[in-house]
Amino acid sequence: MAYLSKIELYYSHPSNFSDDEVTIENDEAHHVINVMRHVKGDNIFVTDGNGKIVDSVLIEDNDSSLKLKIVKNFSYENKFKNIYFCLAQLKNQERLEFAFEKAVELGVTNFIIFNSDRAIHKNIRIERLSKISLVAMKQSVRSFLPNIEIAPNLKNIYERYGDKILFDQNSPKTFKDKPINKEEKYYFFFGPEGGFSKTEEKLFTENDTYSLAKNRLRSETASIAAAVILHHLFY
Secondary structure, eight states: OOOOOSOOEEEOOGGGBOSSEEEEEHHHHHIIIIISOOOTTOEEEEEOSBSEEEEEEEEEEOSSEEEEEEEEEEEOOOTTTTEEEEEEOOSSHHHHHHHHHHHHHTTOOEEEEEOOTTSOOOOOOHHHHHHHHHHHHHHTTOOBOOEEEEESSHHHHHTSSSEEEEEOTTOSSBGGGSOOOTTSOEEEEEOOTTOOOHHHHTTOOGGGEEBOOSSOOOHHHHHHHHHHHHHHHHO
16 A cells, blocks of 8 residues: 655546546635646645545546546545544533644544533534544645544543543553454544543443543543554554
8 A cells, every 4th residue: 555745736526526536615625726726737635535546637627626637546544433532522612623623634534523511611613623634635645534523521422432542641451452453443532631520431331531640631642642553553
């Protein structure tokens, strides 16, 4: 499997792909022509966000739509397909966005954002996170557009099928020693600034907790650290 680098990657919805052509529309088309200054005959790499990247040649450009001829296909496996990062809404939105961006760059493709008991409840800006995920995917030359879900509370997520992993500085078990099977489903929980409430903590068992670092980490730092470890395991 070839991993591409030193290219500019663009996105188009899967419905815009055929066997030998792809269409780029709207803002992405504007970026190709007016920002990056591509012209007919240029090679352009496009992903469908579902694991495919194509090397294509620009053959037709209109005001808001581009047509490209596909010359080569690249297909990738989503090694993070069963990994879910469950991020509590943070008081500082920029910290949540930073954690989100870096996790995408490291390969995470499933996110569940939730309001916890101790979080200062704010509206979760799903459109903003979607834009951040798109840019992060393209900049890191990845081919899977992350899925973002909003959950009403922690319990809603915990009751789903799959292994639950909560990071506790005092846990005798270290995360680096936990075996991860890519075919199994895992939910990683990252709490708000003030930690989880007693009610939320009671959801978790001793088997769910692992130590990520000897020192205490901020929520956004813990999520990035976990993503780095998973990236190392999978690649």
